[in-house]
Amino acid sequence: MPKIAFLECSRCQHRESADVPRTVCPVCAGTFYVRYDLSEFKGTAVRDSLPQTDSMWRYSPVLPDALPVTLAEGWTPIMASRRNPNVLLKEEGANPTGTFKARGMSLCMTMMKHYGVQKVAVPSAGNAGGACAAYAAAAGIEAHVFMPQDVPLANQVECIAYGAHMTLVDGLISDCAKIVASRKEEEGWFDVSTLKEPFRVEGKKTMGYELVEQLGWEYPDAVFYPTGGGVGLIGMWKAFLEMEELGWVSGKRPKMIACQAAGCEPVTKAYREGKDASEMFQNAHTLASGLRVPKPYGDYIILDVVRESGGTVISQTDNEIFASIQDWGRNEGILLSPEGAAATAAYDRLIENGFLKKTDRVVIFNTGTGNKYTDVLNVMQRAHHAV
Amino acid sequence: MPKIAFLECSRCQHRESADVPRTVCPVCAGTFYVRYDLSEFKGTAVRDSLPQTDSMWRYSPVLPDALPVTLAEGWTPIMASRRNPNVLLKEEGANPTGTFKARGMSLCMTMMKHYGVQKVAVPSAGNAGGACAAYAAAAGIEAHVFMPQDVPLANQVECIAYGAHMTLVDGLISDCAKIVASRKEEEGWFDVSTLKEPFRVEGKKTMGYELVEQLGWEYPDAVFYPTGGGVGLIGMWKAFLEMEELGWVSGKRPKMIACQAAGCEPVTKAYREGKDASEMFQNAHTLASGLRVPKPYGDYIILDVVRESGGTVISQTDNEIFASIQDWGRNEGILLSPEGAAATAAYDRLIENGFLKKTDRVVIFNTGTGNKYTDVLNVMQRAHHAV
Incomplete structure (x- = not known):
């Protein structure tokens, strides 16, 4: 494991040491990223001899040098859809506490x-x-x-x-x-609010390493990510840049598709209006409770990443989300979280409107298990007479 | 993957072919076991070159030759307790659908x-x-x-x-x-009732292979298993016998501890009374819904296995179960299912009464995620003023 070289502001590049716990950049209040000297981990030899730990700690060469507090998180399954082998579901519901x-x-x-x-x-x-x-x-x-x-x-x-x-x-x-x-x-x-300290995003970046390793150290064409606070998407992008610096992957980075709910879509709105940051979304309401973030702290990073990647931001209604939960339950045997279903529904929409083709290889994140939404799903099932 | 040689009755050893789907033994209604010719998989060379699939299908050399219907089940984490490294929790909640x-x-x-x-x-x-x-x-x-x-x-x-x-x-x-x-x-x-067809037990036997592999191909001293229908415990014992035939493990088999709930304890009662089978348990009632099986079909096998292994059968009250859920949540960061907590509570009891020592290496199965018991736990938390 590498020593942390310094913390770097994601907005103004101001640097601070990591000798003491820090929150945000003292100059501009931007989110800090952890930076290392990765020179000794460069090349495919290191990549191909990662510790075979069945958790995110297999990426210890790119994580801070500290004694892990672990419950066996990460290294979650990636599964091809039974209906289209180019659609790969990354099942984060297998994590401890049932989510990413x-x-x-x-x-x-x-x-x-x-x-x-x-x-x-x-x-x-x-x-x-x-x-x-x-x-x-x-x-x-x-x-x-x-x-x-x-x-x-x-x-x-x-x-x-x-x-x-x-x-x-x-x-x-x-x-x-x-x-x-x-x-x-x-x-x-x-x-330890989202993006107000540097380590939650650092843990979530392992999703980026994992999906690339699970695809044989290749990028997919697109990544669908349910986006509330957006840390997962931001973390994966950081991972991609690191992996390129390390020489662990090359080629065209995936289109990053940020998936929101129509009932709380501050980032979709900002994207649509060509803005660099979001505004507080009023009267937020959606059954995808994890997407109920009316003003993500890292909105400026999310919008940057989506644009740089050639991706998009897209919202789904609660009815579309519920329909996709039913679709994946009945046809795939997988109980999505409402947030995950915002991403599977987004995929269907982007196929429909031609933004992507069925032959594109995509990774869709189910960010959590549907088992944590029993009460929410029960209400929806009754409302839709699915019972 | 081996061809199935035949199905063998667990009670009278009657044999049938596996060419057509079968339920129970036509002679004595006993449960069928799947038998293979394992000769070509003998020895540690095969064991040490198992496919590195991160699911139970890594044990394909000892599973039927058919195209898997898989959602990435098995190969679940095994974690040492933070309070005693000899206590290993096998976290079956990480499975698809959240249970074993x-x-x-x-x-x-x-x-x-x-x-x-x-x-x-x-x-x-x-x-x-x-x-x-x-x-x-x-x-x-x-x-x-x-x-x-x-x-x-x-x-x-x-x-x-x-x-x-x-x-x-x-x-x-x-x-x-x-x-x-x-x-x-x-x-x-x-x-496809429990033990009325031969393949559910065959899938669950992979827990036995896994725990032994995860301990470096060694047996623990004891295995604690929440026992409703008992298929997990029965499947693991079958695995141990197969592994010995294969030369994949040797030494003293673990004491098998069947863990029941006091509100539904047909096997505990039969064990206590020295009987070979259980009687229908009247007015079964426990918050560990998975243990609410008043007359397990495989009771005679469970009792055999427990006795042969030098183990025991033990029941916990709902209050003891809830106390162990709180204990593991607060001290380990793990949300047990009520069934899993019947096993952790059983461990505490067997340490207390001297049946086991703290230096014994034990594997305790948390058979499912606590996330599937939200409604049940909420009622218990309120009743115990934990809210």
């Missing part, structure tokens, strides 16, 4: 423990809160989770089970973030 | 498709029904699932999502089994 959030929180809590942080706080749309609670429990760190009061029941139950201090807020993740910001100093909480 | 039932249904639907079966029916305590629905969808087979009306909501939601024909029954799995038995002929359903 495990990757970010594993690395984040690894570093919190490394730094000796004793209390963390997180505003969450649901699954990050659950993952934070689990990894904090594993690390012996006190966790304070703030979530909207109408998150899926699974997120509430898991936070309690993991012994986190849970507060349900009458509002959205943005309201939760305000509470954390206002109380963190007094309470001695370290704020 | 995926292994059995993957192999069962593989063979159903191989035989050209078009409709299957299954009585289930919950998770087998969900797995049957998922793998039947993947195989393009029509599934009819019968479950008690008070199974966790997750099991109902998943069966609907996978497009199965679901019937909720005012009764237990034994009542569901009666309905399947009475209607199957007329409806043209193939009955």
Whole structure:
């Protein structure tokens, strides 16, 4: 594992050391990226002799040098659709806590423990809160989770089970973030909000390494990613750039398709209007609770990545999302999360409108297991007379 | 992959060919085991060059020769407890559909498709029904699932999502089994009830191969298995015998600890009374819905295995089960299923009473993810003022 060389601001390139735990850039409030000296890991020889660990820690040569707080996250299955072998589903529901959030929180809590942080706080749309609670429990760190009061029941139950201090807020993740910001100093909480510390994105970048390794160290034509806070998409792009620097992959990077819900589509709107950042989306409402992020902190990075990749941003209605859950359940035997179904539905739409061809090789992320949305899906099934 | 040599009755050793799909032994109604000629797979050279597939299909040399219906089941993590490295948790919640039932249904639907079966029916305590629905969808087979009306909501939601024909029954799995038995002929359903066909146990035996491989081809001192129908425990024992025949493992086989719930403990009772089979357990009631099997079809095999291994059968109350869920959530960052918690609680008890020592190396199976028990856990958390 490499030592961290420095932290670099994603917006103004300001640098800071990683000797102490840091939040955002003190100059411009941009998100910090972790930078290493990767020179000793260059070339396919290192790539082809990665540790055969069945978790994201197989990528230890490109992760910080610290003792992992792990629950066996990552190295999730990638499966070809039964109806089109060019459509590959990356099943993040196999992670601990049932979602991709495990990757970010594993690395984040690894570093919190490394730094000796004793209390963390997180505003969450649901699954990050659950993952934070689990990894904090594993690390012996006190966790304070703030979530909207109408998150899926699974997120509430898991936070309690993991012994986190849970507060349900009458509002959205943005309201939760305000509470954390206002109380963190007094309470001695370290704020592990999305993209307000550098390590969650660093954990999630492993999805980029994994999908490329699982495709035989080749890029797919496109990657579909359910985009709430956008950390997964941002992390994968960072991974692609690193892998190219390392000489582990080459060729045309995939089109990055950011998938939102019509009921909360700040990034889609900004993209459509040609803007560089989003505006607070009003009256956000969607059954894909993980996409209910009205103003992502890293919106400027998401928009950059999508444009540079030649991808797009696209939204689906809740009815389209539910239809895709039914479609994948009945035809593939896979129970998607509503967020994952926003991505599978987006694929269908981009085939329909000719943006992609059926012969294009695409990776679609199911960011979480449908099993965490039992209450939500039950309501939808009844409303659609599927019962 | 080997051809099946024959099917052998587990009770009277009667043999039948596997050329057509079969249920139980026509002579004594015992469960059939699949037997192969394994001579060409003997020795550590084969063992050490298994296909590096990250699923249970890495054991294809000891599975039937047919095209797998797979959703990437098996090869689940094994994790040391943070409090005692001799306690290893086998996390079956990472499977498709969130439980170990995926292994059995993957192999069962593989063979159903191989035989050209078009409709299957299954009585289930919950998770087998969900797995049957998922793998039947993947195989393009029509599934009819019968479950008690008070199974966790997750099991109902998943069966609907996978497009199965679901019937909720005012009764237990034994009542569901009666309905399947009475209607199957007329409806043209193939009955895939627990241990009434030979392939579910054959899929679940992969847990035995896996835990031994993950321990470096060595046996642990004991294996704790939540026991409703008992197929997992029975399958692992079959695996151990096969592995010894193959020369893949040697030494003392582990003590097999069958873990039941006090509210439904037919096997514990039979074991305590020195009997060879169980009696129908009256008024079965436990929050560990998967253990709510009042008269397991393979009770005689479970009791045999436990006795031969020098193990035991032990029951936990719902309060003990819930306490162990809290314990593992708060101290390990793992959300156990109630069935899994019956096994972790059993471990604590057997340490307490001296049956095992803390230095014994044990594998405890968490047979499913806690995420499928959100509604059940929510009620328990409220009752115990954990909220």
